[in-house]
Amino acid sequence: MSALEEWKAIVEYHRKQLVAAEKKVQELSPVVEEEPEQLSPSEMKKRVIALAAAESSAYKRDWKKAVNDGGLLENVQGILCEAYPSLKSSDSNDGTPITKVMEVIGKKDSLKRQEFELRVIERLYKNGSFNEENGGIDTFEDTAGGCDEITWDVACELVAE
Numbered sequence: 663m664s665a666l667e668e669w670k671a672i673v674e675y676h677r678k679q680l681v682a683a684e685k686k687v688q689e690l691s692p693v694v695e696e697e698p699e700q701l702s703p704s705e706m707k708k709r710v711i712a713l714a715a716a717e718s719s720a721y722k723r724d725w726k727k728a729v730n731d732g733g734l735l736e737n738v739q740g741i742l743c744e745a746y747p748s749l750k751s752s753d754s755n756d757g758t759p760i761t762k763v764m765e766v767i768g769k770k771d772s773l774k775r776q777e778f779e780l781r782v783i784e785r786l787y788k789n790g791s792f793n794e795e796n797g798g799i800d801t802f803e804d805t806a807g808g809c810d811e812i813t814w815d816v817a818c819e820l821v822a823e
Contacts, residue, residue, distance in 0.1 A: 697773070699773065700773050700776055701776050707729050707735055709780055710734065710735050710783055711726050711729050711730075713783070713784055713787045724798070732801035734801040735783070738779065738783050738813060739779055741805065741809065741810045742813060745810075745813065749763060749767060749817060750763055758821055758822060762821075763821055766820060767821065778817075778820065785816045786812065791812050
């Protein structure tokens with residue numbers, strides 16, 4: 663057998679071994695589920711606006727304006743963003759294990775996190791937390807009124823459920 667034929671045989675042997683190794687790696691590799699896509703900012707706003715579907719047309723108009731122009735969604739998200747490190751602390755969440763907390767609030771920049779934010783906003787809405795005494799809507803822009811504490815309390819409630 664010539665040197666060229668020997669090398670061709672070696673290549674063929676390694677090619678077969680590579681195919682077998684790749685097949686074994688495929689078998690042993692865990693199935694990685696793809697993260698579902700996040701909601702777009704406009705879809706998030708749409709869902710928050712939908713909370714007021716059963717209200718009067720004047721309230722719906724004011725609510726939509728608070729969400730689209732007043733930054734209500736972004737303001738609550740900002741408050742929650744600042745609260746996440748504390749939510750993960752066992753001192754702050756009545757000893758709830760971090761795995762359960764993360765299961766509820768989700769990872770940063772995930773659909774699960776967005777769903778948590780929407781649940782917080784829905785609970786705040788149902789509690790009347792956005793209603794001002796003069797009939798207006800509090801967009802939670804100014805935290806001096808305690809909206810950060812209210813948001814924190816709701817987030818903790820949802821984690822504990």
